[in-house]
Amino acid sequence: MKTIAIFDIGKTNKKLLLFNEQYEVVYQYSEELAETVDEDGFPCEDLAALKAFLRTSFEKVQKDSSFEIQAVNFSGYGASFIYLDENGAELGPLYNYLKPFSEDLRARLIQKYGLEEGLSAETASPFLGNLNSGLQPYRLKYEKTDFFLKIKNALHFPQYLAYTFGAEPVTELTSIGCHTRLWDFKKNQYHKWVQKEGLADLFPPIQSSDTVFEKNGLLVGVGLHDSSSALIPYLKSFSEPFILISTGTWSICLNPFNSSPLTEEQLQQDCLSFISFEGHQVKASRLFAGQMHEDAVNTIAKYFEVKKDFFKSLRPKEIESKRSFEKIELNNFKTPEEAYTAFMEDLIEKQIHALKLILTPEIKQIFIDGGFSKNHFFLKGLKEAFPEIQFYAAELAQASSLGAALAIHDKWNDKTMPTDLISLLKV
Template identity: 50%
Template sequence: MPKPVIAIFDVGKTNKKLFLIDENYQIVYERSARFVETVDEDGEPCENLDSLKSSVYDSLNQVLQMKEFDIKAVNFSTYGASFVYLDENGEPLTPLYNYLKEYPEALKNEFYAKYGGEEKISLETASPILGSLNSGMQLYRLKHEKPEVFDKIKWALHLPQYLSYLITGKAVADITSIGCHTQLWDFNKNQYHNWVSEEEINEKFGEFTAADSSIETKFEGSSFKVGVGLHDSSAALIPYLANFNTPFVLISTGTWCISLNPFNQDPLTKEELKQDCLCYMHFKGKPIKASRIFAGYEHEIQLKRIADHFDRAAYLFKHLKFNPSLILKLANKIPENQSDQTKFSAVSAFGERELSIFQTAEEAYHQLIFDLIKQQIYSLKLILNTGVRRIFVDGGFGKNAIYMHLLATSIPDIEVYASSVSQATAIGTALAINDAWNSNPAPTDMIQLKYYSAIQRTI
């Protein structure tokens, strides 16, 4: 008898994956693809939309033919801040512009002068000023630079909703995409910001649809439910929300280290926005206050500097054990490390440190992590509120024993866990529409945790 499954398309900037997930949330099939980027009309790199579209159709057709699986539902998660502009026939009118594309300064200044200034728009939309990464600004640019193209747009869909549209033919808008650093959503009024209607941009969006809803769809002779798609950062949080009711913060670590607090709905302040805080959107429509630092990138840069200085291979540091005696030694050598004097800061101090003061590569690396932790705690405290009792760390730093011990030491009143969910984004995207395809409740053992206890904290 065929196994009931949900098909999840998880589309990152580099890897595009298809997962089949069974009713117990086990991944029973995985397929991965990578595409060569194309360029837009300015010669700047961007996603190959034709390849992506073909891949979705081909992959779905392939798994529908597999006799061992019964596809009950399909859903999508992708990176954010990317619009697909469709004409009345559902064909893309432009390339899928890269969210890192430089934004014209004159147009940016004109927009903020017209609608009340950067600070006002930022506070109301919970979005730092990020140029093209504010996807609403991409639409504003298209309207004012290429009005003839803008006039032809029937639908402007964020990438997850475009992939859903490919299967359902139904244009929808989703809060996890619309509400995340787009400058489209007024968090105070819980509706599109007034500039969106004044520019007649809201007419290009699909019908606003709940992120946990699905549409019964017929495709190539098969019938199944199709979700509306989710922004990947919001999707990755869903397994934690499904498994834990006690207030927590998730620190998602990679190139960026993003602290997400789904239990903090306080409006962003001017000071928080200036320090790169923003709001993501919970798939049920609540704001998720977040702060971020470029710590993974800084770690890679400084690790290379240490490895070069001490003539060591960088990979040897990956599984370095925590050495409390080195921390004591560094506290005597660098006064600012002493626990009663530790100053948390917005930037890591390690880039300015002379490596000659360290006797060994291990000593230097412990100081690097110590400096990154000072920065992490600074960032974390921007979004921490009373009631939070647990910190979960997933991604690369969750596997770093030195990082985890020093983090636990720095916040002794909060339980600290290294956590991991296999393919958290895909699992979260399936969980969002669990009731549409799965008769079972969400399992409670999908997150692996390693607790850093009070005893381990003692230095």
């Protein structure tokens, strides 16, 4: 069976999947790897354990005679760099993007390059500390100068994964575009602050998302940023303008059809822009909805002494609360159903606001995937708020993995791309 292997490397779960030529998952394996710590004692990815996972899991499927692996590609979390020396060897740890960023360095950047608002607008990202991965080599330049001077190449994490399989050191667009503060979205080049600081010299040549290298008869893709990769099946499947609300820990609204510059209001409310695998701007807004939901459900279940899945059988029509979950103590609710309804009304209001931040008039359809695509309160609330738009609950297993496979479809698969990759249920 001809297949493509995809490594989908998240912060917690590390997965290897094989897709056949019809993009059906024919093999899946995952592990959770324990973190290690950097020299400051801050948690970070254990690169030795990760490389062992990549090697051993791939060798296992290579030896399986039922699979003929044509190509391998990668979907990985963003906002992270691996540094290589002049011999191509790794330098130091994979620093965690959650590591606090120095206020002194932030002040230095502002003093040298102007107010943060201007930089945020030009690079299409609010200030997010080390989550702006471009600030990570900047930090090394001033806090760990000896280390910085040894760096020959800085590889975005998905491109590092490809590098371990023999791909050349490259830079890929979706990784540049994930809230890095590296890219000037107006001039379509590295921002002047990146060039003036000498950081641009560390980044290998930019290659398109469908680039492959041949290594020992295997086609090796260059990897993609996972959120951008998850958008690819939708861009390949639908030509009419749409918004995707991708829900998990974060609820991320993605509008690939909104190319207007981010306004100050949008930046102040956590909006940013990604770069699609085709090189186009994708405007996005974020809400910590999944985590908020988990916290609220746990709190309600504990207070009322019910199971944590109590909400799954509820339907919006059963209870109309119209009381704020945030402002009223739980003892003011008579039942867990009533408390949950109040919480969801608050959450939906926040989601409506986040959606409006990136909504444009031509959008007539919105797809919702992930956990909230099965939440009746969530779906009903959005549909009532935007009656002129058609909402669809989308079922798409392994979206980011599938996107990484589709990105190099023409390089490994001579069959026509299927038209039924995404299952839609009209809300």
